Each structure stands twice: as structure tokens, then as C-alpha cells.
Amino acid sequence: MSRLLVLIILSCAASLIAILLRKFNYRNFVTSGWSIPGHLVREDFGFLNDPWLVVIFSSESCETCKPVVAEGMKLASLGIAVQEVAAETNKGLHEKYDIDAVPMLLLVDKFGVVRSSHLGPINFDEVKKSIETVIFENKETN
16 A cells, blocks of 8 residues: 555655646747748759858749848858849759748758758848858857
8 A cells, every 4th residue: 555655645746846847848839830941952953162151942823031131142242142032933842851931041051950040031130140150159068
């Protein structure tokens, strides 16, 4: 009988600890519900010799995409390759990378790792600062 009582107490304690850990877990980030790829195959895009590539997934029917593409193209002035991937002309890439929301701007390194992502309307200055920070941090570690 005492073993059963100890087992019940331990089970309750473990359940309480699990509930508290879940409730106070600061790593529970708010997610958008949209999938953002973590890796792109650089061969699927141009600019294989460039160390950095900005890929802008868009759609011709998306009004929000037009200013994002226009602002994103300005990143070429930083010496970064920029490529737009419109859903209508590159449906295969949208499907391959499970792009379910546009506009999506991704900064991809030479290995295809997505180092920064922006979904929806963008503030060019914030995006530029974010990208410059990633590139600067990468230079420091290499």
C-alpha cells in the first residue's frame, strides 16, 4: 500500500513539474504558422559564385509583393545577389520549398543555409540592417 502511495505522489509531482516547465518555458516562440525554409539548394537559383543571395518569393497577384521586390532589389547595391522567384513562373520552386505565404525575403549563405528571413511587408532599413548584421557576424567567425 505504501508503494502505491509513493507511486501516486511521484506521478503527481512529475505531472506538476511538466505543466510548470511547459508554462514557463521561455523558448516557446510565437510562430506565424507559415513555413519558412531553413535551407535552399543554391543550384536551384543563379549566382552560384556569390557568397550571399537574397531570394524573394513572390506572386504577380500579390499587391504586397511589388514593394517588397522593389525594395529587395536595392540590396544588390550592397554587393549581394538578388533573385525574385514569382509563383506564376517558378511554381516548382514554390512547391519544392513549401512556400505558402508571400512575399518572403530570405538571405542565404554560400552553403544554402537561410541566415535571415522576412515574411510579409518589409521596412527596407530594418531588413538592410538585419542583413548587414548577419554578414558582419559571419565575417567575424570566419
